Amino acid sequence: MGSSQTDGGYGLNVTPTGLAEQRLLLGDQIDQAIARVLAHGQFILGPEVTQLEQRLADFCGARHCVTCASGTDALQLLLMAEGVGPGDAVFVPAFSFVATAEIVPLVGAVPIFVDVSADSFNMDPSSLEAAIGLATRLGLRPRCVIAVDLFGQPADYDAIDAVAAPHGLTVIADAAQSFGASRHGRAVGTLGHHTATSFYPTKPLSCYGDGGAIFTDDDHVADLLRSLRVHGQGRSKNDNIRVGLNSRLDTIQAAILLAKLDLFPQEILERQARARRYSEGLGDILRVPEVQEGASSVWAQYTLVLQDRDELAALCRQAGIPAAVYYPVPLHAQPGYRRFPATPTGLTNAEWLAKHVISLPIHPYLDAETQDAIMQTVRRGLQAVGKLSLDAQYA
Ligand SMILES: Cc1ncc(COP(=O)(O)O)c(C=O)c1O
Incomplete structure:
Protein backbone atom coordinates (compact mmCIF):
# COMPACT_ATOMS: atom_id res chain seq x y z
CA MET A 1 0.00 0.00 0.00
CA GLY A 2 2.53 2.54 1.12
CA SER A 3 1.46 4.14 4.34
CA SER A 4 3.53 6.11 6.77
CA GLN A 5 2.40 7.62 9.99
CA THR A 6 3.51 11.19 10.51
CA ASP A 7 2.65 13.78 13.13
CA GLY A 8 -0.17 14.96 10.95
CA GLY A 9 -1.74 11.49 10.69
CA TYR A 10 -1.45 8.85 8.00
CA GLY A 11 0.25 9.73 4.73
CA LEU A 12 -1.45 7.06 2.68
CA ASN A 13 -0.78 6.23 -0.91
CA VAL A 14 -4.01 4.51 -1.87
CA THR A 15 -4.50 3.57 -5.49
CA PRO A 16 -8.03 4.42 -6.64
CA THR A 17 -8.65 1.59 -9.13
CA GLY A 18 -6.29 -1.35 -8.56
CA LEU A 19 -5.38 -1.38 -12.25
CA ALA A 20 -1.65 -1.28 -11.51
CA GLU A 21 -1.97 -4.23 -9.12
CA GLN A 22 -4.08 -6.11 -11.66
CA ARG A 23 -1.40 -5.53 -14.27
CA ASP A 262 -10.76 -15.20 -16.43
CA LEU A 263 -9.97 -13.26 -13.28
CA PHE A 264 -13.24 -11.33 -13.13
CA PRO A 265 -15.30 -13.73 -10.93
CA GLN A 266 -12.56 -13.71 -8.29
CA GLU A 267 -12.27 -9.92 -8.55
CA ILE A 268 -16.00 -9.59 -7.87
CA LEU A 269 -15.62 -11.70 -4.71
CA GLU A 270 -12.68 -9.55 -3.63
CA ARG A 271 -14.71 -6.35 -4.14
CA GLN A 272 -17.59 -7.81 -2.13
CA ALA A 273 -15.23 -8.82 0.70
CA ARG A 274 -13.86 -5.27 0.88
CA ALA A 275 -17.36 -3.78 0.93
CA ARG A 276 -18.24 -6.11 3.83
CA ARG A 277 -15.12 -5.03 5.70
CA TYR A 278 -15.98 -1.36 5.25
CA SER A 279 -19.53 -1.93 6.46
CA GLU A 280 -18.37 -3.94 9.49
CA GLY A 281 -15.70 -1.37 10.32
CA LEU A 282 -17.77 1.78 9.86
CA GLY A 283 -21.37 0.67 10.31
CA ASP A 284 -21.47 1.77 13.95
CA ILE A 285 -20.70 5.41 13.14
CA LEU A 286 -21.91 5.92 9.58
CA ARG A 287 -24.81 5.07 7.35
CA VAL A 288 -23.29 2.38 5.13
CA PRO A 289 -24.64 1.29 1.73
CA GLU A 290 -27.30 -1.39 1.67
CA VAL A 291 -27.72 -4.19 -0.83
CA GLN A 292 -31.35 -5.09 -1.38
CA GLU A 293 -32.55 -8.53 -0.42
CA GLY A 294 -31.92 -11.03 -3.22
CA ALA A 295 -29.46 -8.73 -4.98
CA SER A 296 -25.69 -8.63 -5.24
CA SER A 297 -23.50 -5.65 -6.04
CA VAL A 298 -20.13 -5.52 -7.78
CA TRP A 299 -19.26 -2.40 -5.77
CA ALA A 300 -18.10 -0.12 -8.54
CA GLN A 301 -18.23 2.43 -5.71
CA TYR A 302 -18.60 2.18 -1.95
CA THR A 303 -20.80 5.18 -1.26
CA LEU A 304 -21.59 6.76 2.09
CA VAL A 305 -24.31 9.28 2.79
CA LEU A 306 -23.20 11.92 5.28
CA GLN A 307 -24.78 15.00 6.68
CA ASP A 308 -21.47 16.81 6.17
CA ARG A 309 -19.51 15.02 3.50
CA ASP A 310 -17.25 18.01 2.79
CA GLU A 311 -15.55 17.49 6.13
CA LEU A 312 -14.81 13.88 5.25
CA ALA A 313 -13.68 14.87 1.75
CA ALA A 314 -11.17 17.37 3.18
CA LEU A 315 -9.93 14.81 5.66
CA CYS A 316 -9.42 12.19 2.95
CA ARG A 317 -7.60 14.67 0.73
CA GLN A 318 -5.27 15.51 3.60
CA ALA A 319 -4.60 11.84 4.31
CA GLY A 320 -4.00 10.82 0.68
CA ILE A 321 -7.20 8.81 0.36
CA PRO A 322 -8.78 9.17 -3.09
CA ALA A 323 -12.38 9.59 -1.93
CA ALA A 324 -14.63 11.01 -4.65
CA VAL A 325 -18.09 12.45 -5.09
CA TYR A 326 -20.30 10.74 -7.65
CA TYR A 327 -22.26 12.91 -8.48
CA PRO A 328 -22.15 16.43 -7.08
CA VAL A 329 -24.75 17.89 -9.46
CA PRO A 330 -27.92 16.01 -10.42
CA LEU A 331 -28.56 15.77 -14.14
CA HIS A 332 -31.64 18.04 -14.21
CA ALA A 333 -29.52 20.83 -12.66
CA GLN A 334 -26.75 20.58 -15.26
CA PRO A 335 -26.71 23.63 -17.57
CA GLY A 336 -27.15 21.49 -20.70
CA TYR A 337 -30.16 19.66 -19.24
CA ARG A 338 -32.22 22.22 -17.31
CA ARG A 339 -34.61 22.64 -20.23
CA PHE A 340 -35.88 19.05 -20.03
CA PRO A 341 -38.94 18.07 -17.96
CA ALA A 342 -38.86 16.46 -14.53
CA THR A 343 -41.33 14.18 -12.81
CA PRO A 344 -44.08 16.29 -11.17
CA THR A 345 -43.50 14.67 -7.77
CA GLY A 346 -40.06 16.28 -7.52
CA LEU A 347 -36.43 15.18 -7.50
CA THR A 348 -35.84 15.64 -3.79
CA ASN A 349 -33.73 12.53 -3.23
CA ALA A 350 -31.52 13.15 -6.27
CA GLU A 351 -30.89 16.70 -5.06
CA TRP A 352 -30.25 15.58 -1.51
CA LEU A 353 -27.91 12.74 -2.46
CA ALA A 354 -25.90 15.01 -4.75
CA LYS A 355 -25.09 17.10 -1.67
CA HIS A 356 -24.39 14.26 0.74
CA VAL A 357 -22.72 11.28 -0.99
CA ILE A 358 -19.04 10.43 -0.92
CA SER A 359 -17.35 7.24 -2.13
CA LEU A 360 -14.37 5.57 -0.49
CA PRO A 361 -11.81 3.77 -2.66
CA ILE A 362 -12.67 0.14 -3.33
CA HIS A 363 -11.09 -2.37 -5.68
CA PRO A 364 -10.12 -6.04 -5.60
CA TYR A 365 -6.50 -5.33 -4.64
CA LEU A 366 -7.11 -2.96 -1.72
CA ASP A 367 -5.13 -4.72 1.02
CA ALA A 368 -6.43 -5.10 4.58
CA GLU A 369 -3.72 -2.90 6.06
CA THR A 370 -4.56 -0.01 3.72
CA GLN A 371 -8.27 -0.46 4.23
CA ASP A 372 -7.81 -0.45 8.01
CA ALA A 373 -5.79 2.75 7.72
CA ILE A 374 -8.55 4.33 5.60
CA MET A 375 -11.18 3.35 8.15
CA GLN A 376 -9.04 4.61 11.02
CA THR A 377 -8.53 7.93 9.25
CA VAL A 378 -12.27 8.28 8.66
CA ARG A 379 -13.06 7.37 12.27
CA ARG A 380 -10.40 9.60 13.83
CA GLY A 381 -11.30 12.53 11.66
CA LEU A 382 -14.97 12.29 12.42
CA GLN A 383 -14.23 11.93 16.11
CA ALA A 384 -11.91 14.93 16.05
CA VAL A 385 -14.60 17.17 14.65
CA GLY A 386 -17.16 15.79 17.07
CA LYS A 387 -19.13 14.05 14.34
CA LEU A 388 -18.93 10.49 15.54
CA SER A 389 -22.59 9.92 15.09
CA LEU A 390 -23.33 11.22 11.65
CA ASP A 391 -26.78 10.01 11.12
CA ALA A 392 -27.90 11.33 7.77
CA GLN A 393 -31.35 12.88 7.71
CA TYR A 394 -33.23 12.50 4.50
CA ALA A 395 -35.06 15.41 3.11
C1 LIG B 1 -24.09 5.01 -15.27
C2 LIG B 1 -23.23 5.19 -16.48
N1 LIG B 1 -23.80 5.19 -17.70
C3 LIG B 1 -23.08 5.31 -18.82
C4 LIG B 1 -21.71 5.44 -18.78
C5 LIG B 1 -20.98 5.64 -20.06
O1 LIG B 1 -19.98 4.70 -20.30
P1 LIG B 1 -18.72 5.09 -21.21
O2 LIG B 1 -17.83 5.97 -20.40
O3 LIG B 1 -18.10 3.77 -21.53
O4 LIG B 1 -19.23 5.78 -22.42
C6 LIG B 1 -21.05 5.42 -17.52
C7 LIG B 1 -19.60 5.50 -17.34
O5 LIG B 1 -18.81 6.16 -17.78
C8 LIG B 1 -21.83 5.31 -16.35
O6 LIG B 1 -21.27 5.31 -15.15
Whole structure:
Protein backbone atom coordinates (compact mmCIF):
# COMPACT_ATOMS: atom_id res chain seq x y z
CA MET A 1 0.00 0.00 0.00
CA GLY A 2 2.53 2.54 1.12
CA SER A 3 1.46 4.14 4.34
CA SER A 4 3.53 6.11 6.77
CA GLN A 5 2.40 7.62 9.99
CA THR A 6 3.51 11.19 10.51
CA ASP A 7 2.65 13.78 13.13
CA GLY A 8 -0.17 14.96 10.95
CA GLY A 9 -1.74 11.49 10.69
CA TYR A 10 -1.45 8.85 8.00
CA GLY A 11 0.25 9.73 4.73
CA LEU A 12 -1.45 7.06 2.68
CA ASN A 13 -0.78 6.23 -0.91
CA VAL A 14 -4.01 4.51 -1.87
CA THR A 15 -4.50 3.57 -5.49
CA PRO A 16 -8.03 4.42 -6.64
CA THR A 17 -8.65 1.59 -9.13
CA GLY A 18 -6.29 -1.35 -8.56
CA LEU A 19 -5.38 -1.38 -12.25
CA ALA A 20 -1.65 -1.28 -11.51
CA GLU A 21 -1.97 -4.23 -9.12
CA GLN A 22 -4.08 -6.11 -11.66
CA ARG A 23 -1.40 -5.53 -14.27
CA LEU A 24 1.20 -7.17 -12.04
CA LEU A 25 -0.96 -10.33 -12.11
CA LEU A 26 -2.12 -10.26 -15.72
CA GLY A 27 0.47 -8.15 -17.52
CA ASP A 28 2.14 -11.03 -19.38
CA GLN A 29 -1.15 -12.56 -20.56
CA ILE A 30 -2.43 -9.18 -21.71
CA ASP A 31 0.79 -8.32 -23.52
CA GLN A 32 0.72 -11.71 -25.28
CA ALA A 33 -2.95 -11.22 -26.21
CA ILE A 34 -2.16 -7.81 -27.71
CA ALA A 35 0.86 -9.28 -29.55
CA ARG A 36 -1.40 -11.93 -31.13
CA VAL A 37 -3.68 -9.20 -32.49
CA LEU A 38 -0.69 -7.28 -33.83
CA ALA A 39 0.42 -10.47 -35.57
CA HIS A 40 -2.92 -11.36 -37.21
CA GLY A 41 -3.72 -7.74 -38.01
CA GLN A 42 -7.52 -7.93 -37.93
CA PHE A 43 -7.88 -4.77 -35.88
CA ILE A 44 -11.57 -4.19 -36.63
CA LEU A 45 -14.07 -6.92 -35.66
CA GLY A 46 -11.30 -9.51 -35.47
CA PRO A 47 -11.71 -13.01 -34.02
CA GLU A 48 -11.21 -11.82 -30.41
CA VAL A 49 -14.33 -9.65 -30.71
CA THR A 50 -16.46 -12.65 -31.66
CA GLN A 51 -14.90 -14.76 -28.91
CA LEU A 52 -15.47 -12.05 -26.33
CA GLU A 53 -19.12 -11.61 -27.33
CA GLN A 54 -19.69 -15.35 -26.89
CA ARG A 55 -17.90 -15.41 -23.52
CA LEU A 56 -19.79 -12.37 -22.21
CA ALA A 57 -23.16 -13.71 -23.36
CA ASP A 58 -22.36 -17.04 -21.64
CA PHE A 59 -21.16 -15.22 -18.54
CA CYS A 60 -24.50 -13.53 -17.92
CA GLY A 61 -26.86 -15.89 -19.74
CA ALA A 62 -28.03 -13.41 -22.39
CA ARG A 63 -28.84 -14.71 -25.87
CA HIS A 64 -26.81 -12.03 -27.65
CA CYS A 65 -23.88 -9.80 -26.81
CA VAL A 66 -23.01 -7.05 -29.28
CA THR A 67 -19.88 -5.09 -28.37
CA CYS A 68 -19.36 -1.46 -29.33
CA ALA A 69 -17.07 1.50 -28.78
CA SER A 70 -18.30 2.72 -25.36
CA GLY A 71 -21.03 2.44 -22.76
CA THR A 72 -22.48 5.70 -24.05
CA ASP A 73 -22.69 4.29 -27.58
CA ALA A 74 -24.24 1.10 -26.19
CA LEU A 75 -27.12 3.20 -24.83
CA GLN A 76 -27.45 5.27 -28.00
CA LEU A 77 -27.38 2.21 -30.25
CA LEU A 78 -30.21 0.71 -28.20
CA LEU A 79 -32.36 3.81 -28.59
CA MET A 80 -31.61 3.75 -32.33
CA ALA A 81 -32.49 0.05 -32.56
CA GLU A 82 -35.76 0.74 -30.74
CA GLY A 83 -36.51 3.49 -33.27
CA VAL A 84 -36.74 6.17 -30.56
CA GLY A 85 -36.89 9.68 -32.02
CA PRO A 86 -38.72 13.01 -32.10
CA GLY A 87 -41.96 13.05 -30.12
CA ASP A 88 -40.79 10.23 -27.82
CA ALA A 89 -40.16 10.43 -24.09
CA VAL A 90 -37.39 8.44 -22.40
CA PHE A 91 -37.36 8.28 -18.60
CA VAL A 92 -33.99 8.56 -16.89
CA PRO A 93 -32.91 8.91 -13.26
CA ALA A 94 -31.78 12.40 -12.26
CA PHE A 95 -28.92 10.94 -10.20
CA SER A 96 -26.49 9.27 -12.61
CA PHE A 97 -23.56 9.89 -14.93
CA VAL A 98 -24.50 12.29 -17.72
CA ALA A 99 -24.30 9.64 -20.47
CA THR A 100 -27.58 8.11 -19.24
CA ALA A 101 -29.46 11.26 -20.31
CA GLU A 102 -27.14 12.53 -23.05
CA ILE A 103 -28.08 9.98 -25.67
CA VAL A 104 -31.80 10.82 -25.48
CA PRO A 105 -31.68 14.29 -27.13
CA LEU A 106 -28.99 12.91 -29.45
CA VAL A 107 -31.65 10.72 -31.07
CA GLY A 108 -34.14 13.62 -31.04
CA ALA A 109 -36.25 12.41 -28.09
CA VAL A 110 -36.99 14.11 -24.77
CA PRO A 111 -35.45 12.86 -21.51
CA ILE A 112 -37.78 13.13 -18.52
CA PHE A 113 -36.03 13.06 -15.17
CA VAL A 114 -37.18 10.62 -12.52
CA ASP A 115 -36.23 10.60 -8.83
CA VAL A 116 -34.21 7.86 -7.13
CA SER A 117 -34.59 6.01 -3.85
CA ALA A 118 -32.42 7.47 -1.10
CA ASP A 119 -31.59 3.95 0.14
CA SER A 120 -30.55 2.18 -3.05
CA PHE A 121 -29.56 5.26 -5.16
CA ASN A 122 -31.59 3.67 -7.98
CA MET A 123 -34.76 4.72 -9.80
CA ASP A 124 -37.88 5.14 -7.67
CA PRO A 125 -40.78 3.38 -9.46
CA SER A 126 -43.45 5.69 -8.01
CA SER A 127 -41.59 8.69 -9.40
CA LEU A 128 -41.49 6.91 -12.77
CA GLU A 129 -45.27 6.48 -12.72
CA ALA A 130 -45.75 10.22 -12.20
CA ALA A 131 -43.26 11.01 -14.98
CA ILE A 132 -45.15 8.81 -17.45
CA GLY A 133 -48.32 10.75 -16.66
CA LEU A 134 -46.46 14.01 -17.34
CA ALA A 135 -45.15 12.77 -20.70
CA THR A 136 -48.67 12.02 -21.84
CA ARG A 137 -49.91 15.45 -20.73
CA LEU A 138 -47.03 17.03 -22.67
CA GLY A 139 -48.14 15.19 -25.81
CA LEU A 140 -45.06 12.94 -25.85
CA ARG A 141 -45.10 9.17 -26.51
CA PRO A 142 -43.69 7.29 -23.50
CA ARG A 143 -41.23 4.84 -25.13
CA CYS A 144 -38.34 3.69 -22.93
CA VAL A 145 -37.11 3.79 -19.40
CA ILE A 146 -33.37 3.68 -18.74
CA ALA A 147 -32.85 2.27 -15.25
CA VAL A 148 -29.32 2.73 -13.92
CA ASP A 149 -27.63 0.19 -11.62
CA LEU A 150 -25.81 2.88 -9.70
CA PHE A 151 -22.55 2.07 -7.91
CA GLY A 152 -22.84 -1.61 -8.88
CA GLN A 153 -26.24 -2.67 -7.52
CA PRO A 154 -29.05 -3.56 -9.95
CA ALA A 155 -32.12 -1.34 -9.89
CA ASP A 156 -35.41 -2.87 -8.73
CA TYR A 157 -36.41 -4.21 -12.15
CA ASP A 158 -39.50 -6.04 -10.85
CA ALA A 159 -41.00 -2.81 -9.53
CA ILE A 160 -39.87 -0.81 -12.59
CA ASP A 161 -41.37 -3.43 -14.91
CA ALA A 162 -44.65 -3.33 -13.02
CA VAL A 163 -44.90 0.40 -13.82
CA ALA A 164 -43.40 0.26 -17.32
CA ALA A 165 -45.21 -2.77 -18.77
CA PRO A 166 -48.80 -1.39 -18.71
CA HIS A 167 -47.53 1.58 -20.75
CA GLY A 168 -45.67 -0.64 -23.20
CA LEU A 169 -42.30 0.86 -22.28
CA THR A 170 -39.04 -0.86 -23.20
CA VAL A 171 -36.82 -1.20 -20.14
CA ILE A 172 -33.14 -0.53 -20.86
CA ALA A 173 -30.69 -1.37 -18.09
CA ASP A 174 -27.75 1.02 -17.86
CA ALA A 175 -25.36 -1.49 -16.32
CA ALA A 176 -22.20 0.54 -16.92
CA GLN A 177 -21.35 0.07 -13.23
CA SER A 178 -22.94 -3.30 -12.48
CA PHE A 179 -21.83 -5.97 -14.95
CA GLY A 180 -21.20 -9.08 -12.85
CA ALA A 181 -23.95 -8.34 -10.29
CA SER A 182 -27.28 -10.15 -10.01
CA ARG A 183 -30.83 -9.94 -8.74
CA HIS A 184 -32.93 -12.88 -7.57
CA GLY A 185 -30.59 -15.34 -9.27
CA ARG A 186 -30.57 -13.52 -12.60
CA ALA A 187 -27.39 -11.89 -13.84
CA VAL A 188 -27.04 -8.30 -14.98
CA GLY A 189 -27.35 -8.52 -18.75
CA THR A 190 -30.74 -10.25 -18.47
CA LEU A 191 -32.64 -7.91 -16.14
CA GLY A 192 -34.03 -5.35 -18.59
CA HIS A 193 -35.34 -5.94 -22.11
CA HIS A 194 -31.86 -4.84 -23.19
CA THR A 195 -28.73 -4.01 -21.20
CA ALA A 196 -25.85 -1.63 -21.90
CA THR A 197 -22.50 -1.82 -20.15
CA SER A 198 -19.16 -0.02 -20.23
CA PHE A 199 -15.56 -1.22 -20.14
CA TYR A 200 -14.18 2.23 -19.32
CA PRO A 201 -10.93 1.75 -17.34
CA THR A 202 -12.49 2.44 -13.92
CA LYS A 203 -15.39 -0.01 -14.36
CA PRO A 204 -15.37 -3.39 -12.57
CA LEU A 205 -14.60 -5.16 -15.89
CA SER A 206 -12.48 -2.77 -17.89
CA CYS A 207 -10.29 -2.45 -20.94
CA TYR A 208 -7.39 -0.10 -21.70
CA GLY A 209 -9.45 2.60 -23.36
CA ASP A 210 -13.11 3.02 -24.27
CA GLY A 211 -15.35 0.03 -24.85
CA GLY A 212 -18.92 -1.14 -24.32
CA ALA A 213 -21.37 -3.97 -24.87
CA ILE A 214 -25.08 -4.58 -25.29
CA PHE A 215 -26.97 -7.66 -24.13
CA THR A 216 -30.36 -8.69 -25.43
CA ASP A 217 -32.48 -11.79 -25.96
CA ASP A 218 -34.19 -10.16 -28.95
CA ASP A 219 -32.85 -11.58 -32.25
CA HIS A 220 -34.21 -8.69 -34.31
CA VAL A 221 -32.67 -6.01 -32.04
CA ALA A 222 -29.33 -7.89 -32.07
CA ASP A 223 -29.35 -7.90 -35.90
CA LEU A 224 -30.14 -4.18 -35.95
CA LEU A 225 -27.35 -3.44 -33.49
CA ARG A 226 -24.81 -5.36 -35.60
CA SER A 227 -25.82 -3.24 -38.58
CA LEU A 228 -26.05 0.06 -36.67
CA ARG A 229 -22.53 -0.25 -35.23
CA VAL A 230 -21.13 -0.52 -38.78
CA HIS A 231 -22.71 2.57 -40.38
CA GLY A 232 -26.06 0.85 -40.88
CA GLN A 233 -24.49 -1.73 -43.14
CA GLY A 234 -26.64 -4.27 -45.01
CA ARG A 235 -25.43 -7.48 -46.60
CA SER A 236 -22.17 -6.05 -47.88
CA LYS A 237 -19.72 -3.26 -47.27
CA ASN A 238 -21.23 -0.76 -49.70
CA ASP A 239 -24.81 -1.57 -48.85
CA ASN A 240 -26.04 1.05 -46.35
CA ILE A 241 -29.61 0.25 -45.46
CA ARG A 242 -30.04 2.58 -42.47
CA VAL A 243 -28.30 5.49 -40.77
CA GLY A 244 -25.85 4.12 -38.22
CA LEU A 245 -22.68 4.89 -36.29
CA ASN A 246 -19.07 3.84 -36.39
CA SER A 247 -19.02 2.06 -33.04
CA ARG A 248 -16.99 -1.14 -32.87
CA LEU A 249 -14.98 -2.45 -29.94
CA ASP A 250 -11.35 -2.56 -31.11
CA THR A 251 -9.96 -6.08 -31.46
CA ILE A 252 -7.07 -5.12 -29.16
CA GLN A 253 -9.55 -4.09 -26.45
CA ALA A 254 -11.45 -7.36 -26.91
CA ALA A 255 -8.19 -9.30 -26.46
CA ILE A 256 -7.48 -7.38 -23.24
CA LEU A 257 -10.98 -8.06 -21.95
CA LEU A 258 -10.70 -11.78 -22.75
CA ALA A 259 -7.52 -11.96 -20.68
CA LYS A 260 -9.19 -10.10 -17.80
CA LEU A 261 -12.42 -12.09 -17.91
CA ASP A 262 -10.76 -15.20 -16.43
CA LEU A 263 -9.97 -13.26 -13.28
CA PHE A 264 -13.24 -11.33 -13.13
CA PRO A 265 -15.30 -13.73 -10.93
CA GLN A 266 -12.56 -13.71 -8.29
CA GLU A 267 -12.27 -9.92 -8.55
CA ILE A 268 -16.00 -9.59 -7.87
CA LEU A 269 -15.62 -11.70 -4.71
CA GLU A 270 -12.68 -9.55 -3.63
CA ARG A 271 -14.71 -6.35 -4.14
CA GLN A 272 -17.59 -7.81 -2.13
CA ALA A 273 -15.23 -8.82 0.70
CA ARG A 274 -13.86 -5.27 0.88
CA ALA A 275 -17.36 -3.78 0.93
CA ARG A 276 -18.24 -6.11 3.83
CA ARG A 277 -15.12 -5.03 5.70
CA TYR A 278 -15.98 -1.36 5.25
CA SER A 279 -19.53 -1.93 6.46
CA GLU A 280 -18.37 -3.94 9.49
CA GLY A 281 -15.70 -1.37 10.32
CA LEU A 282 -17.77 1.78 9.86
CA GLY A 283 -21.37 0.67 10.31
CA ASP A 284 -21.47 1.77 13.95
CA ILE A 285 -20.70 5.41 13.14
CA LEU A 286 -21.91 5.92 9.58
CA ARG A 287 -24.81 5.07 7.35
CA VAL A 288 -23.29 2.38 5.13
CA PRO A 289 -24.64 1.29 1.73
CA GLU A 290 -27.30 -1.39 1.67
CA VAL A 291 -27.72 -4.19 -0.83
CA GLN A 292 -31.35 -5.09 -1.38
CA GLU A 293 -32.55 -8.53 -0.42
CA GLY A 294 -31.92 -11.03 -3.22
CA ALA A 295 -29.46 -8.73 -4.98
CA SER A 296 -25.69 -8.63 -5.24
CA SER A 297 -23.50 -5.65 -6.04
CA VAL A 298 -20.13 -5.52 -7.78
CA TRP A 299 -19.26 -2.40 -5.77
CA ALA A 300 -18.10 -0.12 -8.54
CA GLN A 301 -18.23 2.43 -5.71
CA TYR A 302 -18.60 2.18 -1.95
CA THR A 303 -20.80 5.18 -1.26
CA LEU A 304 -21.59 6.76 2.09
CA VAL A 305 -24.31 9.28 2.79
CA LEU A 306 -23.20 11.92 5.28
CA GLN A 307 -24.78 15.00 6.68
CA ASP A 308 -21.47 16.81 6.17
CA ARG A 309 -19.51 15.02 3.50
CA ASP A 310 -17.25 18.01 2.79
CA GLU A 311 -15.55 17.49 6.13
CA LEU A 312 -14.81 13.88 5.25
CA ALA A 313 -13.68 14.87 1.75
CA ALA A 314 -11.17 17.37 3.18
CA LEU A 315 -9.93 14.81 5.66
CA CYS A 316 -9.42 12.19 2.95
CA ARG A 317 -7.60 14.67 0.73
CA GLN A 318 -5.27 15.51 3.60
CA ALA A 319 -4.60 11.84 4.31
CA GLY A 320 -4.00 10.82 0.68
CA ILE A 321 -7.20 8.81 0.36
CA PRO A 322 -8.78 9.17 -3.09
CA ALA A 323 -12.38 9.59 -1.93
CA ALA A 324 -14.63 11.01 -4.65
CA VAL A 325 -18.09 12.45 -5.09
CA TYR A 326 -20.30 10.74 -7.65
CA TYR A 327 -22.26 12.91 -8.48
CA PRO A 328 -22.15 16.43 -7.08
CA VAL A 329 -24.75 17.89 -9.46
CA PRO A 330 -27.92 16.01 -10.42
CA LEU A 331 -28.56 15.77 -14.14
CA HIS A 332 -31.64 18.04 -14.21
CA ALA A 333 -29.52 20.83 -12.66
CA GLN A 334 -26.75 20.58 -15.26
CA PRO A 335 -26.71 23.63 -17.57
CA GLY A 336 -27.15 21.49 -20.70
CA TYR A 337 -30.16 19.66 -19.24
CA ARG A 338 -32.22 22.22 -17.31
CA ARG A 339 -34.61 22.64 -20.23
CA PHE A 340 -35.88 19.05 -20.03
CA PRO A 341 -38.94 18.07 -17.96
CA ALA A 342 -38.86 16.46 -14.53
CA THR A 343 -41.33 14.18 -12.81
CA PRO A 344 -44.08 16.29 -11.17
CA THR A 345 -43.50 14.67 -7.77
CA GLY A 346 -40.06 16.28 -7.52
CA LEU A 347 -36.43 15.18 -7.50
CA THR A 348 -35.84 15.64 -3.79
CA ASN A 349 -33.73 12.53 -3.23
CA ALA A 350 -31.52 13.15 -6.27
CA GLU A 351 -30.89 16.70 -5.06
CA TRP A 352 -30.25 15.58 -1.51
CA LEU A 353 -27.91 12.74 -2.46
CA ALA A 354 -25.90 15.01 -4.75
CA LYS A 355 -25.09 17.10 -1.67
CA HIS A 356 -24.39 14.26 0.74
CA VAL A 357 -22.72 11.28 -0.99
CA ILE A 358 -19.04 10.43 -0.92
CA SER A 359 -17.35 7.24 -2.13
CA LEU A 360 -14.37 5.57 -0.49
CA PRO A 361 -11.81 3.77 -2.66
CA ILE A 362 -12.67 0.14 -3.33
CA HIS A 363 -11.09 -2.37 -5.68
CA PRO A 364 -10.12 -6.04 -5.60
CA TYR A 365 -6.50 -5.33 -4.64
CA LEU A 366 -7.11 -2.96 -1.72
CA ASP A 367 -5.13 -4.72 1.02
CA ALA A 368 -6.43 -5.10 4.58
CA GLU A 369 -3.72 -2.90 6.06
CA THR A 370 -4.56 -0.01 3.72
CA GLN A 371 -8.27 -0.46 4.23
CA ASP A 372 -7.81 -0.45 8.01
CA ALA A 373 -5.79 2.75 7.72
CA ILE A 374 -8.55 4.33 5.60
CA MET A 375 -11.18 3.35 8.15
CA GLN A 376 -9.04 4.61 11.02
CA THR A 377 -8.53 7.93 9.25
CA VAL A 378 -12.27 8.28 8.66
CA ARG A 379 -13.06 7.37 12.27
CA ARG A 380 -10.40 9.60 13.83
CA GLY A 381 -11.30 12.53 11.66
CA LEU A 382 -14.97 12.29 12.42
CA GLN A 383 -14.23 11.93 16.11
CA ALA A 384 -11.91 14.93 16.05
CA VAL A 385 -14.60 17.17 14.65
CA GLY A 386 -17.16 15.79 17.07
CA LYS A 387 -19.13 14.05 14.34
CA LEU A 388 -18.93 10.49 15.54
CA SER A 389 -22.59 9.92 15.09
CA LEU A 390 -23.33 11.22 11.65
CA ASP A 391 -26.78 10.01 11.12
CA ALA A 392 -27.90 11.33 7.77
CA GLN A 393 -31.35 12.88 7.71
CA TYR A 394 -33.23 12.50 4.50
CA ALA A 395 -35.06 15.41 3.11
C1 LIG B 1 -24.09 5.01 -15.27
C2 LIG B 1 -23.23 5.19 -16.48
N1 LIG B 1 -23.80 5.19 -17.70
C3 LIG B 1 -23.08 5.31 -18.82
C4 LIG B 1 -21.71 5.44 -18.78
C5 LIG B 1 -20.98 5.64 -20.06
O1 LIG B 1 -19.98 4.70 -20.30
P1 LIG B 1 -18.72 5.09 -21.21
O2 LIG B 1 -17.83 5.97 -20.40
O3 LIG B 1 -18.10 3.77 -21.53
O4 LIG B 1 -19.23 5.78 -22.42
C6 LIG B 1 -21.05 5.42 -17.52
C7 LIG B 1 -19.60 5.50 -17.34
O5 LIG B 1 -18.81 6.16 -17.78
C8 LIG B 1 -21.83 5.31 -16.35
O6 LIG B 1 -21.27 5.31 -15.15
